Amino acid sequence: xxxxxxxxxxxxxxxxxxxxxxxxxxxxxxxxxxxxxxxxxxxxxxxxxxxxxxxxxxxxxxxxxxxxxxxxxxxxxxxxxxxxxxxxxxxxxxxxxxxxxxxxxxxxxxx
Amino acid sequence: xxxxxxxxxxxxxxxxxxxxxxxxxxxxxxxxxxxxxxxxxxxxxxxxxxxxxxxxxxxxxxxxxxxxxxxxxxxxxxxxxxxxxxxxxxxxxxxxxxxxxxxxxxxxxxxxxxxx
Numbered sequence: 001x002x003x004x005x006x007x008x009x010x011x012x013x014x015x016x017x018x019x020x021x022x023x024x025x026x027x028x029x030x031x032x033x034x035x036x037x038x039x040x041x042x043x044x045x046x047x048x049x050x051x052x053x054x055x056x057x058x059x060x061x062x063x064x065x066x067x068x069x070x071x072x073x074x075x076x077x078x079x080x081x082x083x084x085x086x087x088x089x090x091x092x093x094x095x096x097x098x099x100x101x102x103x104x105x106x107x108x109x110x111x
Numbered sequence: 112x113x114x115x116x117x118x119x120x121x122x123x124x125x126x127x128x129x130x131x132x133x134x135x136x137x138x139x140x141x142x143x144x145x146x147x148x149x150x151x152x153x154x155x156x157x158x159x160x161x162x163x164x165x166x167x168x169x170x171x172x173x174x175x176x177x178x179x180x181x182x183x184x185x186x187x188x189x190x191x192x193x194x195x196x197x198x199x200x201x202x203x204x205x206x207x208x209x210x211x212x213x214x215x216x217x218x219x220x221x222x223x224x225x226x227x
Contacts, residue, residue, distance in 0.1 A: 032215075034215050041202070041223070042220075042221065043117075043204050043218040043219060043220050043221045044155065044204075044218050045218070046215045046217070049215060087154070087155075098145075098157065098160060099145070099157070099206075099216055100157075101154045101155045101156075102154065103153070103154040104154060
């Protein structure tokens, strides 16, 4: 089983649609969780951290289920500018804060 | 927010050349810096973890003599690709974090390396 596994995608949606990304992780000792977005040929940029209680930032909602080792990201009212690759990222803990990246899911929002 | 600067952003050079990439944390002290490599349409792969003042920890399959890492200060880490060959062409990205483990890492802009 891969350490961090995401929907393979790609997703093509119209503007205004709601999109859900799913991610599972294999290391039950993982301590912190993030969603990053990466535009083509650019570096990853932090979108949001993910907390056990769930958290929301505008149109973006992230959920974490530790029992199922599952993370999700929901984008509501999608915009053209949301088009990017979304990376599920897990910090396995320990003293070196090592991140493990999912392969990413490409989202294209169409006009 | 935290800013990480990476330089150069683009390198094109001949096979056999050694290339040095710098990663700087501009507004925080980065006790740990990470070096990643990303091939087209692939995920970021961690190459090594660099702690200030100590030797870097390399991931399995990454040659430490090929990819020299120096982390001499809390704001600067360098990656040197020695005697680069075409198969080393890739997107190299650094990231930095402070001592708090649940803080996200902040990425540099990346360096696109092309070896002819």
